[in-house]
Amino acid sequence: MDLSAVHAALSDGSYAAVALLCDDLFLEAASRGAATDDWPYAVHLLAHLYLSDLNSARFLWKSTPQEAKDARPELAAVWRIGQCLWNRDYAGVYTAAQGFEWGPQIADFVSAFLESYRKRIFQLLTSAYSTISVADVAHFMGMNEEDATNYAMQNGWSLDASAKMLTVVKPKVKTNQKLDASKLQRLTECVFHLEH
Template identity: 85%
Template sequence: MDLSAVQAALSDKSYSTLAPLCDDLLLQTASRGATTDEWPYAVHLLAHLYLNDLNSARFFWKSLSQEVKNARPELVAVWRIGQCLWNRDYAGVYTAVQGFEWGPDLADFITAFLESYRKRIFQLLTSAYSTISVPDVAHFMGMSEEDATNYAVENGWSLDASTKMLTVKKAKAQTNQKLDASKLQRLTECVFHLEH
């Protein structure tokens, strides 16, 4: 089985390409009847989590034999992260990541996953709150209160030190592009020609 494309994607840190790549390679391998003893199961599962594709991650996990799960502790550790994501246990994701000694194949990928996850959580907080306490941000972001405050302030939020409350800086709403009369005229003519 040739896993050079998977290794290249990991080396290039092209993590968003890994899930479809692994899916295709695994199907090709299975269709040839080749063994999958050396398959990078943990990388494959983490690739789906990296894309926030929880349904595919669950399907992949359920498709694995108990023998495969028992033989690969790193795979089980990645699945713990998936379970936390599925259950919306935001702080549990960080605990699951920090609770395992990741091998060299996954260490950089795990770091990239956490960065991506933190950005998603920060965007959720930005859209859901106008003000939020520092301890709550720290909880959701898996950081110390000081680090969470610094992260928020660096991203444009403001801190009221006396109340330990952060004021969220909302992203500016995109304005709709106005359609000029000439474009509207061309669209009308096109529709007219299609109807007649």
């Protein structure tokens, strides 16, 4: 089985492309009846987690042969991350990812996953809160309180040190929309035509 495209995507850091590559190659191998004993299940599973595609990750896990699950501790470690994501155990995601000695093929991918996950969580916090405690930010971000405070402040939030609360600064919405008279004229003509 030729996994060179998957290895190239991993080497290039094109992690968003890995899930589709793995899906296509896996289906191709299955359609030919090829053995999947050497299939990189851990990479494939992590690729779906990287894209926040939990349903595909669960399906892949359920369809993975039990022998592969039992023989590959790295695969089980990726699945622990998936379980934490599924259960919305935010701190557990970091614990599961950082609590395993990853092999060289997947270590950078796990680091990229954690960075991407941390950014998504921070964006969620930004959209959901106007103020939030330092302890809560640390919990959601998988950091100690000092690092979480520094991360938030580097992203424009402000700290009330006495209350140990962070004030969220919402990003400014950029609008590059310009009113084009010809578009407005076409819209007016279209509405006029529909009404008459």
